Amino acid sequence: MSSILPAGIAAPNFTLRVTPDQNLTLSDLRGKPVILAFYPADWSPVCGDQVTLYNEILPEFHRHGAELLGISVDGVWCHAAFARDRHLHFPLLADFEPKGDVAKKYRAYRAREGVCERALFVLDRQGTIAWSYCSPIAVNPGADGILDALENLSDQANAHGHLESTSRPK
Amino acid sequence: MAILKVPVDQNDHIRGPAHAPITLVEYGDYECPHCAAARPIVDHVQLSFGGRMRFVFRHFPLTEIHPHAEIAAESAEIAGAAGLFWDMHDALFENQSSLSVPTIFLIGAQLGLPEVIMRNALETGQYRNKVRSDFMGGIRSGVNGTPAFFINGVRHDGTYDYASLVSGIQMRLAANASS
Numbered sequence: 001m002s003s004i005l006p007a008g009i010a011a012p013n014f015t016l017r018v019t020p021d022q023n024l025t026l027s028d029l030r031g032k033p034v035i036l037a038f039y040p041a042d043w044s045p046v047c048g049d050q051v052t053l054y055n056e057i058l059p060e061f062h063r064h065g066a067e068l069l070g071i072s073v074d075g076v077w078c079h080a081a082f083a084r085d086r087h088l089h090f091p092l093l094a095d096f097e098p099k100g101d102v103a104k105k106y107r108a109y110r111a112r113e114g115v116c117e118r119a120l121f122v123l124d125r126q127g128t129i130a131w132s133y134c135s136p137i138a139v140n141p142g143a144d145g146i147l148d149a150l151e152n153l154s155d156q157a158n159a160h161g162h163l164e165s166t167s168r169p170k
Numbered sequence: 171m172a173i174l175k176v177p178v179d180q181n182d183h184i185r186g187p188a189h190a191p192i193t194l195v196e197y198g199d200y201e202c203p204h205c206a207a208a209r210p211i212v213d214h215v216q217l218s219f220g221g222r223m224r225f226v227f228r229h230f231p232l233t234e235i236h237p238h239a240e241i242a243a244e245s246a247e248i249a250g251a252a253g254l255f256w257d258m259h260d261a262l263f264e265n266q267s268s269l270s271v272p273t274i275f276l277i278g279a280q281l282g283l284p285e286v287i288m289r290n291a292l293e294t295g296q297y298r299n300k301v302r303s304d305f306m307g308g309i310r311s312g313v314n315g316t317p318a319f320f321i322n323g324v325r326h327d328g329t330y331d332y333a334s335l336v337s338g339i340q341m342r343l344a345a346n347a348s349s
Contacts (some may be wrong), residue, residue, distance in 0.1 A: 049315065055234050057309055087234040142172070142314035 004108045004119045004134045011036075011123045012105040017095040020076050023092060024069070027127065033066040033153050034123040035146055038108045038116040040137060042074045042082035042092075048162065050118070050140045055088050057143050064150040069093055072116050073100050122149040125157070172312030172325035178226050181300075183246075183255045186224030195226040195320040197308040200262040201236035201269055202242060202316045208330045209263045215335050225237060227259060229304040230316050238269045240301065245274050247297035248288055254281050262292055282296070323345060 005011075013035075015025040026034065039050055051070055054061075061068050070092040074082070079092035095102045095116065103109035108119035118135040131149035135141035178193055196212065198205040200216065200337055216223050229246075231239035242262050249258030261277045262269065275285045291297060308318065318324040319335065321342040328334040 052232055052235055053314060056232055056305075060306070060309070089234075142312045142313040143309050144172075146313045147310065 003119065004132050005041065005106050005121070005129055007129050007131055009122065009129050011127050011129050012102070013127075014100060014105070014107075016071070016095060017076050018091045018093055021081065024091060026069075029067050031125050033064060033125060033130075033150055034127075035068045035150075036065055036071060036106070036119075036121040037063060037068065038071045038103055038106065038119040040106055040110075040113070040115040040118060041072055042078050051082075052086055052090060053091075053140065053143060055086065055090065057147075058089055060143075061146060061150065064154055065108045066122075071095050071102065073103070073114065110137070120146060122146060122153070124153055126165055172322040172327075174309045174323040174325070176307035177323075182226050183250055183259070184224050184231050185256055188224070190222055190224040192219055192223040193320075193322055194223060194339070195228060195312045195323075195336075197230035197304070197318040199229070199231045199236055199239045199317060200246070200259075201216075201234065201239040201266065201315045203266070204230060204330070206266045207315045208317045209260070211330060211335065212333050214332055215223060215265050215339070218336065227306060229301045230308045230318065231301065231305065231314055232305050233317065238274070240272070240298075241271060241274060241292060242269060242305075243301045244292055244295075245278065245288060245295040247300050247315070248291045249278070250282060251281060252281075252321075254283070255259065257281050258313045287337070 011026065013027045015023050018024040037054060054068060058068065068090040070090060073095050076094045076162055079094055083092055100109040100115065100116065103116040106119065106121065106155045107116040110117055118137055119142060120133045122131040123129045124128060130153055131145065133141060133145050138162070174195060178195065190327050212225060216225055229243040231243045233240045246255055246258045246262060249255055258277065258281060265273055265277060275288060278288045279285060317330055319330065324342060326335065327339055328337045
């Protein structure tokens with residue numbers, strides 16, 4: 001059993017391919033909460049799968065000002081086809097070359113199978129891991145943990161006078 | 171252990187006696203083939219437990235992959251306002267393979283719901299908040315796909331075949347009796 005990076009640690013920075021001609025660098029998202037959803041593979045054969053679920057809840061994540069990034073070892077063309085098929089409205093990052101390099105930094109790589117764990121990280125505005133969770137590989141972890149973590153971050157930000165644009169007024 | 175965060179109340183659609191010792195809650199989507207497959211199984215389970223079980227259905231439409239799921243869910247609510255929720259519920263699942271807006275209106279007409287009323291309620295989004303509130307309650311309760319079942323408030327993590335649901339219910343009853 002691996003143990004993924006825990007809360008309180010600075011999230012390792014990375015630059016990954018998001019489309020065939022575009023990269024995304026984690027530190028560019030500083031100032032916003034970020035959800036990193038590592039998952040084993042595109043094209044899992046069920047309709048209520050993890051990315052579909054997160055796609056439906058995206059407005060809730062955005063209400064907290066958060067960005068969602070999906071990460072697997074699939075390549076950009078695979079991601080593009082998958083995203084089009086499932087009508088995804090958030091980026092899928094290709095941890096493709098060197099394979100699983102980013103997942104390894106988060107200790108969310110399954111070397112035997114050569115895929116990412118089903119691991120979730122919520123990063124605060126400064127890029128520190130605020131919450132992380134590793135689900136058994138066959139179990140879709142849902143979104144309740146992510147939403148709880150985002151709410152905690154919003155509450156903390158409000159307590160520090162950093163009023164969320166979308167939260168209730170004081 | 172995932173726990174149902176939104177208790178069953180009078181806003182729910184409930185089939186079976188109000189004080190039944192077993193409450194089976196399903197989060198489902200009328201365009202999800204697994205939910206359609208689960209429907210006769212749920213009926214069978216309820217028949218087996220007789221008056222000891224009530225069944226609650228809540229909406230969990232995955233609208234990005236199921237283009238008619240939201241309209242179907244809102245239509246069930248429109249029917250519900252006329253006391254016909256379960257008639258619409260059953261008909262939507264029975265007609266899942268040909269689900270479309272005209273099909274839904276046709277089902278409505280057969281239940282005595284005029285198309286103009288349905289069209290108006292859908293256009294104004296009269297029941298959109300109800301469907302959304304079911305969905306968000308499901309998310310907060312750990313629903314991670316459809317169908318998702320909760321037995322007396324605890325998520326059933328097994329499959330939805332008859333044997334698995336029945337043994338899930340029996341285990342929950344045993345756990346409740348010993349606590």
